[in-house]
Amino acid sequence: MEAGFRKQLGFWSLTAASIGGVIGSGWLFSAMYAAQAAGPAAILAWIIGGLAMLCVGLVYSELGATRPEAGGIVRYPTYSNGTLVSSIVSWSTWISYSANAPTEASAVMQYLSHFFPALYNGKSLTGLGITFAILLMLVFVVINYFGVRLFARVNNTITAIKVGVPLLTIVALLATSFHPGNLNSPAAGGFAPYGLAGALGAIATSGIVFAYTGFRQAIDLSGEAANPKRDVPRAVITVVLVSIVVYLLLQIAFIGALPHSLLSHGFGSINFKSPFANIALLINLTWLSWILYADSAISPTGSAIVYAASNARVTYSMGVNRFFPKFVTRLHPKYRVPFVALFINILLGFTLLLPLPSWHSLIAVMGSLTGFSYATGAVAVIAFRRKGLSGKDTQIRGINLSAPIAFVVSGLISYWAGWDKLSKAIILLIIGIIVYFWSYFHYKKPRKDIVGGIWMLAYIFLMLICSYLGTFGGKHWIPAPWDSIVVAIMSFIIFWIGVKSADWYMRQEKASHYEEYMASVDENTGLPG
Numbered sequence: 001m002e003a004g005f006r007k008q009l010g011f012w013s014l015t016a017a018s019i020g021g022v023i024g025s026g027w028l029f030s031a032m033y034a035a036q037a038a039g040p041a042a043i044l045a046w047i048i049g050g051l052a053m054l055c056v057g058l059v060y061s062e063l064g065a066t067r068p069e070a071g072g073i074v075r076y077p078t079y080s081n082g083t084l085v086s087s088i089v090s091w092s093t094w095i096s097y098s099a100n101a102p103t104e105a106s107a108v109m110q111y112l113s114h115f116f117p118a119l120y121n122g123k124s125l126t127g128l129g130i131t132f133a134i135l136l137m138l139v140f141v142v143i144n145y146f147g148v149r150l151f152a153r154v155n156n157t158i159t160a161i162k163v164g165v166p167l168l169t170i171v172a173l174l175a176t177s178f179h180p181g182n183l184n185s186p187a188a189g190g191f192a193p194y195g196l197a198g199a200l201g202a203i204a205t206s207g208i209v210f211a212y213t214g215f216r217q218a219i220d221l222s223g224e225a226a227n228p229k230r231d232v233p234r235a236v237i238t239v240v241l242v243s244i245v246v247y248l249l250l251q252i253a254f255i256g257a258l259p260h261s262l263l264s265h266g267f268g269s270i271n272f273k274s275p276f277a278n279i280a281l282l283i284n285l286t287w288l289s290w291i292l293y294a295d296s297a298i299s300p301t302g303s304a305i306v307y308a309a310s311n312a313r314v315t316y317s318m319g320v321n322r323f324f325p326k327f328v329t330r331l332h333p334k335y336r337v338p339f340v341a342l343f344i345n346i347l348l349g350f351t352l353l354l355p356l357p358s359w360h361s362l363i364a365v366m367g368s369l370t371g372f373s374y375a376t377g378a379v380a381v382i383a384f385r386r387k388g389l390s391g392k393d394t395q396i397r398g399i400n401l402s403a404p405i406a407f408v409v410s411g412l413i414s415y416w417a418g419w420d421k422l423s424k425a426i427i428l429l430i431i432g433i434i435v436y437f438w439s440y441f442h443y444k445k446p447r448k449d450i451v452g453g454i455w456m457l458a459y460i461f462l463m464l465i466c467s468y469l470g471t472f473g474g475k476h477w478i479p480a481p482w483d484s485i486v487v488a489i490m491s492f493i494i495f496w497i498g499v500k501s502a503d504w505y506m507r508q509e510k511a512s513h514y515e516e517y518m519a520s521v522d523e524n525t526g527l528p529g
Helices: 011-022 025-066 072-081 083-098 100-112 127-145 148-176 180-184 195-205 208-220 228-257 275-282 286-320 339-353 359-387 399-416 419-442 454-469 482-508 511-520
Strands: none
Touching: 011 208, 011 228, 011 286, 025 072, 025 100, 025 180, 025 195, 025 208, 025 228, 025 275, 025 286, 025 359, 025 399, 072 083, 072 208, 072 286, 072 359, 072 482, 083 100, 083 286, 083 339, 083 359, 083 419, 083 454, 100 127, 100 286, 100 339, 100 359, 127 286, 127 339, 148 228, 148 275, 148 286, 180 228, 195 208, 195 359, 195 399, 208 228, 208 286, 208 359, 228 275, 275 286, 286 339, 359 399, 359 419, 359 454, 359 482, 399 419, 399 454, 399 482, 419 454, 454 482
């Protein structure tokens, strides 16, 4: 067996990695797109999204402490429900993560278009913009190629800058140009000009989920943590709580700083190439605009470096699960990083950038995939507890309550993305399911993997039906808010079916054999010894 990952990441490096994922291009754009979709009610969207991510974060904190593995988010459902479920999670996570590099590169190009207009035409990157975005994506790979220590050093430095600039922006806007009346302006339609549906839809399609998703970096890097039982939960919970506060303040500052003249046509008409930098220029804070333009290169670059690291571990785990050929699990003989996975992911990133050549188009489609990838962690954490695989030293209080909440909210986030986005996301999932069944027959996987995961296929199908019949871009045959209630109830029922399926699947392995298998899994590589 090849030597494993190096365990060199402590609490601060794990926290910096997660904050590096949270504070990237999301803070530069999400406040504007959320305001476009929901008006001041975007504040509610950030609160709802943040509480949802806190529940999900608690689930993955326990999983990361119980079973620290590289790319653990796609390994946990393998243990609880088999390879069908884990492959669906792997596929959705892989695509979502692979979209992050082009997303962050697009953000850099969009901000730089203030100085170089040929990079962006107002709606999407130009051919020149795409070319430079691709070159920037290659830089992300190079930094990760030379090992986790270089990654941590670069990211820790960048994170210090990334955190400081949003805080400076919040203070500057609130102190110099905050108009409380903007939060309930009659001219712009009041607090919720587009209703509650606008706020809920914004969670998935305006970059809110995208912004919060960075907390998962600590989970994906848990296999390289020096003390995962202590540091992974601390890092995840710290990052989620900090990000809720920061993004709420950024949204309030953005809305409050808008000049009254811009609100005469409603929040939906607000459109900036470089949102916070453009506002800084409008209110004569030129010095702040220069800092923001500089940070527009630093923040997205830092996040993309983090996501490149995490996605390489996800792809590595997909090779361990035999969803991909085993050669993707190869580690560099010197730097101990999954270098084959790095290059595969960057090629997928190039492919995604071409049909979706803008920040907003990328996150709008990928946001609806995120809910499916989060959901299975909630099933796995309860299954692990029932099987006695998580000890008292790794169990987090309240998981029995937060796990079903996390599952239900993950389903609602996917549903709120709307029929247009969700149907496209499910087409991508279907492609992944087809690839899985090829893998199933090619590697002659056991029948129990299908039986243990059939509930996930039913969940995807029912979600598609609800979306088609509901009010979020669907036929409105199920009126609001009953459509969201139906989805919540359906998700809650599916959650317990998933837990029961996990109980069945793990019994098939026989308790002693399963625990023996789990004990034999090398925590460095994720492979059985």
